[in-house]
Amino acid sequence: MCGFVAMMTGTSGTALPTPEVLRTMTDAIRHRGPDAGGHWRDDDAGVALGHRRLSILDLSEAGKQPMHSSCGRYVIAFNGEIYNHPALRRELAEAGQAPDWRGHSDTETLLALITARGLIAALRACYGMFALALWDRKEQALHLARDRMGEKPLYFGQVGGVWVAASELHAFRALPGCPQGVDPVAVAAYLARGYVPDGMSIHAGIAKLRPGRVLSLRPGAPPAEATSEDFVALATQGLATPASGDAATRTRNLEETLHHAVNDQMIADVPLGCFLSGGIDSSLVAALMQSGRERQVETFSVGFTDTRFDETPHASAVARHLGTAHNEFRMSEADALRIIPELAHIYDEPFADSSQIPTALLCRAARRRVTVALTGDGADEIFGGYNRHVLGPKLWQRLAPLPMALRRPAGRALAGLEGAGARSATMHRLAARVGLPVTFMDKLSRLGEVVARADGLPALYAHLTRGIADPGALMAERLTTPVIDPPLPTPLAGLSGGDWLMAQDSLGYLPGDILTKVDRAAMAASLETRAPFLDPRVVAAAWALPPGDRIRGNQGKAVLRTILARHVPAAITERPKQGFAVPLDRWLREGLRNWAESLLTREDLIVRACLDAEAVSKLWKRHLARHGNEGQKLWTVLMLLAWLDRDTNAEEQI
Numbered sequence: 001m002c003g004f005v006a007m008m009t010g011t012s013g014t015a016l017p018t019p020e021v022l023r024t025m026t027d028a029i030r031h032r033g034p035d036a037g038g039h040w041r042d043d044d045a046g047v048a049l050g051h052r053r054l055s056i057l058d059l060s061e062a063g064k065q066p067m068h069s070s071c072g073r074y075v076i077a078f079n080g081e082i083y084n085h086p087a088l089r090r091e092l093a094e095a096g097q098a099p100d101w102r103g104h105s106d107t108e109t110l111l112a113l114i115t116a117r118g119l120i121a122a123l124r125a126c127y128g129m130f131a132l133a134l135w136d137r138k139e140q141a142l143h144l145a146r147d148r149m150g151e152k153p154l155y156f157g158q159v160g161g162v163w164v165a166a167s168e169l170h171a172f173r174a175l176p177g178c179p180q181g182v183d184p185v186a187v188a189a190y191l192a193r194g195y196v197p198d199g200m201s202i203h204a205g206i207a208k209l210r211p212g213r214v215l216s217l218r219p220g221a222p223p224a225e226a227t228s229e230d231f232v233a234l235a236t237q238g239l240a241t242p243a244s245g246d247a248a249t250r251t252r253n254l255e256e257t258l259h260h261a262v263n264d265q266m267i268a269d270v271p272l273g274c275f276l277s278g279g280i281d282s283s284l285v286a287a288l289m290q291s292g293r294e295r296q297v298e299t300f301s302v303g304f305t306d307t308r309f310d311e312t313p314h315a316s317a318v319a320r321h322l323g324t325a326h327n328e329f330r331m332s333e334a335d336a337l338r339i340i341p342e343l344a345h346i347y348d349e350p351f352a353d354s355s356q357i358p359t360a361l362l363c364r365a366a367r368r369r370v371t372v373a374l375t376g377d378g379a380d381e382i383f384g385g386y387n388r389h390v391l392g393p394k395l396w397q398r399l400a401p402l403p404m405a406l407r408r409p410a411g412r413a414l415a416g417l418e419g420a421g422a423r424s425a426t427m428h429r430l431a432a433r434v435g436l437p438v439t440f441m442d443k444l445s446r447l448g449e450v451v452a453r454a455d456g457l458p459a460l461y462a463h464l465t466r467g468i469a470d471p472g473a474l475m476a477e478r479l480t481t482p483v484i485d486p487p488l489p490t491p492l493a494g495l496s497g498g499d500w501l502m503a504q505d506s507l508g509y510l511p512g513d514i515l516t517k518v519d520r521a522a523m524a525a526s527l528e529t530r531a532p533f534l535d536p537r538v539v540a541a542a543w544a545l546p547p548g549d550r551i552r553g554n555q556g557k558a559v560l561r562t563i564l565a566r567h568v569p570a571a572i573t574e575r576p577k578q579g580f581a582v583p584l585d586r587w588l589r590e591g592l593r594n595w596a597e598s599l600l601t602r603e604d605l606i607v608r609a610c611l612d613a614e615a616v617s618k619l620w621k622r623h624l625a626r627h628g629n630e631g632q633k634l635w636t637v638l639m640l641l642a643w644l645d646r647d648t649n650a651e652e653q654i
Contacts, residue, residue, distance in 0.1 A: 062103025080130025238543025281376025
């Protein structure tokens with residue numbers, strides 16, 4: 001796993017930034033690759049590449065980057081892993097297309113494959129996660145590419161007549177003339193979602209390349225974008241080739257596909273382990289990793305000293321049953337509060353999924369023992385693991401016939417259960433007494449908004465996933481274009497119900513939130529994470545299943561539960577889904593109050609964030625007065641302000 005910078009002059013007469021600037025930009029992402037660095041430039045061609053390396057495969061000098069192809073045509077800076085690269089080497093040898101190998105890195109394999117088949121065909125043959133910059137001497141073109149599902153980040157833009165690409169915005173900010181202010185459109189999108197979506201960044205003129213895309217840059221020519229392979233292609237492939245056989249056969253075949261993906265992703269020349277929360281997804285990955293192996297797999301979990309938010313007992317039970325070498329880390333409230341001032345730097349643009357806190361702590365703790373960790377990420381989006389996938393279509397089926405005049409007061413009544421002071425506390429106690437998750441009341445309040453406002457499945461999805469339903473209400477100026485989710489691409493436009501919701505999550509929420517959260521937290525600790533559920537074979541196989549295999553009755557991930565039950569008794573893993581919940585509402589009223597207030601009252605930050613000071617103040621006062629729990633909305637605002645104030649030492653304010 002690595003980070004890179006690429007630059008190419010976009011117009012004649014424009015000079016490349018100096019070698020010192022390239023080095024400074026590359027050093028800005030040193031955390032992504034602390035083991036080695038490399039730089040290459042061709043001033044005559046107007047192109048330069050910088051690379052930081054986290055050595056995972058081929059720790060020798062033969063794996064050093066930027067790397068040149070054996071034919072001399074290509075130079076590459078690569079961030080990622082190609083899990084099937086040993087098989088691809090064999091294919092090249094059988095076809096008589098293998099070069100004289102210098103080492104055994106996947107980057108060298110990829111270069112040979114590109115030489116033999118071309119870039120897009122090579123990427124389609126690769127099972128892996130990646131972002132890359134490839135200079136083609138013959139075509140005088142710089143190609144940028146990102147993996148199918150968006151596991152690895154890639155930003156690009158034009159600064160002072162020079163095309164620039166990098167793994168993180170940190171590198172851009174080391175470049176003289178780089179935009180520093182925020183794009184109001186991006187701010188609105190961020191407030192709504194809690195992350196800045198692909199296709200833009202927080203800075204105008206810089207964008208994240210969308211998953212599965214190849215962007216080709218040539219001096220004096222407009223950028224040309226093509227698709228190598230993406231989620232839409234994988235889902236379409238699955239839908240076009242339905243899984244055959246009875247339920248038992250389909251389940252057995254999927255388990256075999258998952259086992260192949262897990263085994264492929266265990267390739268490494270450094271210590272490797274697995275995150276384990278004790279839920280369906282991570283437990284299945286851990287089970288398949290340990291299956292058939294005498295050596296214990298290292299597993300890692302993090303929990304709170306506050307038992308209401310602690311999932312470590314479940315993880316420990318799974319680990320004991322599987323026989324893994326389990327590492328459990330206890331996180332106190334003080335531990336969580338200490339890392340908050342660092343989040344604005346870890347996430348190099350505003351990011352407001354509060355589970356970033358335990359994720360960052362888990363990554364740091366795991367890195368003490370391993371360099372690579374497998375995760376269960378992607379299973380929820382691909383196999384129907386969220387409540388909205390299961391209950392959303394049923395809810396809309398019941399709501400649709402009801403007139404809005406009846407739904408509005410009913411929705412407001414539901415939302416009101418999360419209201420003022422003593423009533424809210426009483427409802428939380430009742431929920432806890434009957435065994436409901438600690439996040440239940442917040443979800444009930446959101447359900448009230450859905451009942452009161454949704455006018456279709458897209459609107460229902462928006463209300464269920466929006467951090468702030470009306471971002472314009474907090475902004476200094478309302479945008480003329482509302483923040484909405486784009487319609488599904490044509491091949492998937494006919495989807496409905498749970499499939500429609502899963503596709504939306506896979507295209508937006510998965511790369512924008514889940515994968516961003518884990519990538520930045522892991523790479524800040526110089527830890528590589530891998531997600532077997534996002535293997536293209538697994539994604540296509542999931543979408544080839546009949547709907548009942550993924551969502552059955554009121555239960556999502558049905559087929560994964562069946563597979564897991566062969567390895568771990570259901571009694572150990574079955575429980576209400578909670579995720580990495582943290583007590584934001586209380587923290588903001590107590591331990592984080594001074595820190596929050598110092599940011600929320602900074603007029604200069606409010607102006608730079610394009611926010612309305614009065615609206616922000618009202619939200620803060622409402623929360624402090626316990627007229628509602630506005631913790632998530634405030635966290636979204638605070639992460640934007642903290643990011644703008646990231647050069648200030650905020651630790652003293654907590």
